[in-house]
Amino acid sequence: MSFVLIAEQILNGLQFGIMLFLMSAGLTLIFGVMGLINLAHGSLYMIGAFVAAAVASATGSFILALVAALSAAALAGAIVEITIIRKLYNRNHLDQVLATFALILIFSEGTRWVFGSFPLYLDAPSYLQGAVTLPGGIQYPLYRITLIFFGLIIGLGLGLLITKTRLGVQIRAGENDREMVSALGVNISKLYTFIFALGAALAGLAGALVGAIQSVEVGMGEPVLILAFVVIVIGGIGSVKGALIGSILVGLTDTLGGIFLPKFFSFFMDLATATNVGSSIASMSIYILMSIVLVWRPTGLFGQKV
Amino acid sequence: MKKVFKFPIIIATLLSVIAGNAIAETKIGMITTLSGGGAGLGVDVRDGFMLAINQSGRSDIKVIIEDDQRKPDVAVKLADKMVQSEKVDILTGIIWSNLAMAVVPSVTAQGKFYLSPNAGPSALAGKGCHENYFNVAWQNDNLYEAAGAYANSVGVGNSFVLAPNYPAGKDAIVGYKRTFKGDIAGELYTKLGQTDYAAEIAQIRASGAENVFFFLPGGMGISFLKQYAASGVDIPLTGPAFSFDQGILQAVGAAALGVVNTSQWNKDLDNAANKAFVKSFQDAYGRLPSLYASQGFDTANLVISALEKADVKNAGAFRDALRAADFESTRGDFSFASNQHPIQSIYARQVIQEGDVFTNKVLSMVLENHSNAYVDDCKM
Numbered sequence: 001m002s003f004v005l006i007a008e009q010i011l012n013g014l015q016f017g018i019m020l021f022l023m024s025a026g027l028t029l030i031f032g033v034m035g036l037i038n039l040a041h042g043s044l045y046m047i048g049a050f051v052a053a054a055v056a057s058a059t060g061s062f063i064l065a066l067v068a069a070l071s072a073a074a075l076a077g078a079i080v081e082i083t084i085i086r087k088l089y090n091r092n093h094l095d096q097v098l099a100t101f102a103l104i105l106i107f108s109e110g111t112r113w114v115f116g117s118f119p120l121y122l123d124a125p126s127y128l129q130g131a132v133t134l135p136g137g138i139q140y141p142l143y144r145i146t147l148i149f150f151g152l153i154i155g156l157g158l159g160l161l162i163t164k165t166r167l168g169v170q171i172r173a174g175e176n177d178r179e180m181v182s183a184l185g186v187n188i189s190k191l192y193t194f195i196f197a198l199g200a201a202l203a204g205l206a207g208a209l210v211g212a213i214q215s216v217e218v219g220m221g222e223p224v225l226i227l228a229f230v231v232i233v234i235g236g237i238g239s240v241k242g243a244l245i246g247s248i249l250v251g252l253t254d255t256l257g258g259i260f261l262p263k264f265f266s267f268f269m270d271l272a273t274a275t276n277v278g279s280s281i282a283s284m285s286i287y288i289l290m291s292i293v294l295v296w297r298p299t300g301l302f303g304q305k306v
Numbered sequence: 307m308k309k310v311f312k313f314p315i316i317i318a319t320l321l322s323v324i325a326g327n328a329i330a331e332t333k334i335g336m337i338t339t340l341s342g343g344g345a346g347l348g349v350d351v352r353d354g355f356m357l358a359i360n361q362s363g364r365s366d367i368k369v370i371i372e373d374d375q376r377k378p379d380v381a382v383k384l385a386d387k388m389v390q391s392e393k394v395d396i397l398t399g400i401i402w403s404n405l406a407m408a409v410v411p412s413v414t415a416q417g418k419f420y421l422s423p424n425a426g427p428s429a430l431a432g433k434g435c436h437e438n439y440f441n442v443a444w445q446n447d448n449l450y451e452a453a454g455a456y457a458n459s460v461g462v463g464n465s466f467v468l469a470p471n472y473p474a475g476k477d478a479i480v481g482y483k484r485t486f487k488g489d490i491a492g493e494l495y496t497k498l499g500q501t502d503y504a505a506e507i508a509q510i511r512a513s514g515a516e517n518v519f520f521f522l523p524g525g526m527g528i529s530f531l532k533q534y535a536a537s538g539v540d541i542p543l544t545g546p547a548f549s550f551d552q553g554i555l556q557a558v559g560a561a562a563l564g565v566v567n568t569s570q571w572n573k574d575l576d577n578a579a580n581k582a583f584v585k586s587f588q589d590a591y592g593r594l595p596s597l598y599a600s601q602g603f604d605t606a607n608l609v610i611s612a613l614e615k616a617d618v619k620n621a622g623a624f625r626d627a628l629r630a631a632d633f634e635s636t637r638g639d640f641s642f643a644s645n646q647h648p649i650q651s652i653y654a655r656q657v658i659q660e661g662d663v664f665t666n667k668v669l670s671m672v673l674e675n676h677s678n679a680y681v682d683d684c685k686m
Contacts, residue, residue: 002512004512005508005509005511005512008504008508008511009504009505009508012502012504012505012508013505015504016502016504108341109341112341112345117340117341117345117346117349118346118553118554118556118557119346119524119525119528119553119554119557120557121556121557121558121559123532123559123560123561124536129536130536130538131536131537131538139511139537139538141504141533141536141537141538143536144504144536210501212532213502213529213532213533213536214501214502214525214528214529214532214533215501215524215525215526215528215529215532215554215557216557217524217525217528217557218345220501220525223499223501255504255505258496258497258505259505259508259509262494271493275493275494275495276471276495279471279494279495279496279497280471283471283497
């Protein structure tokens with residue numbers, strides 16, 4: 001196991017974590033501020049990817065595709081919030097889960113109805129293709145490096161929005177006491193629509209960015225959604241900083257676990273069994289991480305004390 | 307006045323009821339995946355199947371199509387409904403091996419015929435074979451065995467093998483190793499449904515293998531191929547046809563160009579039945595047929611050929627008619643081994659670009675009239 005391989009795998013884990021962050025940032029805000037469990041967050045991710053693929057094939061521009069993905073997901077988020085989600089704030093979590101699960105089915109079959117059953121084509125633009133050689137002789141795809149920087153910039157922007165702006169103050173206040181905020185004259189329903197659309201836009205953007213290296217198909221959002229829930233539980237519900245740290249932790253654990261655990265077991269068992277046992281434990285590793293964090297800090301790393 | 311008008315309608319209805327009873331109708335139940343992930347495969351099987359039924363012009367064959375959503379429990383419920391309330395004679399359509407395992411043994415035990423247009427798990431080819439179960443596609447291991455044989459034929463000394471960690475993935479590796487004579491440079495099992503293969507690709511880069519054999523069906527293969535092309539690793543890839551099927555090649559794009567994959571069918575196979583099939587499929591649906599469409603088409607033609615010889619109600623005669631496989635297959639020569647799985651030739655094909663469409667061309671025949679490894683385990 002060479003240095004180059006390990007460094008490359010750490011970059012892979014980082015990149016995976018950053019993409020998870022784009023998904024979980026919105027999810028944690030919606031859960032933390034609005035108290036809503038939104039299972040349909042993965043559908044917004046899918047919408048972003050499909051719109052990006054459609055726009056990219058129509059115009060040939062990847063930048064336009066990203067802008068379209070972001071706007072379409074934000075728009076879908078706003079419409080869903082105004083027509084459906086708004087009626088669920090005072091219901092219990094089970095009702096929310098049921099309603100947003102129904103949204104998953106509607107979005108999935110709607111997407112199939114519009115785009116068909118076959119996966120769509122979306123690729124990174126030609127100027128971001130191929131691999132670059134980093135210091136130390138590490139060959140790494142240029143597109144993935146761009147993703148890491150892009151995600152970090154968005155994370156920074158989101159952090160500034162929440163800590164430095166008036167809107168951010170309202171969001172944090174809404175998290176603590178929504179009745180008091182509305183009593184102080186903040187239009188809480190507008191704020192909620194904005195947060196939901198913001199979360200949706202980030203999910204849509206993540207879908208478009210990831211769609212270029214993975215497959216754009218119906219149902220692509222649900223596996224990511226599960227990981228995003230793990231992330232926000234680890235990071236602490238409602239905390240964007242927690243989502244960032246949690247995402248990177250999950251990304252690194254998942255990637256490095258998948259490589260080092262089979263190697264580790266091969267020291268004392270034969271290769272086939274080691275691969276088997278190692279990859280089984282690797283796929284549990286993030287859930288083991290989650291349990292450890294929860295035992296140590298029941299509200300997550302950056303969650304508020306109850 | 308009104309009464310007078312109604313009379314002809316009533317008489318017509320009565321007549322059609324009588325006529326319907328007079329001609330014995332064959333009911334075929336198709337349970338396939340038409341929604342959720344992997345729906346493209348089911349859609350192709352259905353379209354190929356219905357194309358053959360429509361071409362036959364036989365109005366006495368009634369096909370009932372239901373969507374299993376790729377869920378075993380749904381498939382079992384649908385099968386029960388088709389057997390008990392629809393009273394179908396023949397079942398077909400299932401794409402996924404885990405669903406086939408849940409449905410096939412129970413329907414064949416109830417005396418119904420099951421013709422598989424895709425799934426061919428080893429359990430149903432060996433000890434679990436049944437006289438009413440026919441597989442028109444393949445035994446699951448066939449294409450992997452061909453990939454191993456192809457690697458031998460081009461002189462590969464060591465291979466890196468990669469598959470998802472579930473039964474069909476392990477079968478793929480076992481099938482490849484059964485024929486491949488070189489060494490295994492590395493062996494990896496990924497999570498089922500994994501979408502990011504950066505970690506695996508890094509290990510492939512470090513392994514120094516001469517080729518990579520991978521089995522990653524559906525969206526997994528698309529992700530892997532795109533990421534592999536972007537990684538700058540230049541070790542050649544081979545795999546079974548699933549990741550290079552007509553339905554998903556357009557989504558993979560140029561990343562798949564040049565990859566060699568193994569298949570028992572391709573659109574350029576030179577026989578009259580295949581040429582007619584490719585043309586009529588394009589005319590009917592406006593797209594190129596896939597491997598799955600050819601399997602659906604062959605399955606329907608097998609049923610039609612058997613129905614011409616025997617009535618489905620006469621199970622013994624109908625079974626013999628199926629075993630004869632007396633139909634024009636899109637694959638050319640086609641017959642059944644004693645465990646009622648195909649004996650067929652398997653080809654190496656390469657991904658090419660024709661205009662702006664990505665498709666495959668046949669390179670060479672890898673295994674001629676290939677049967678399967680489970681024939682001797684099947685005691686019928």
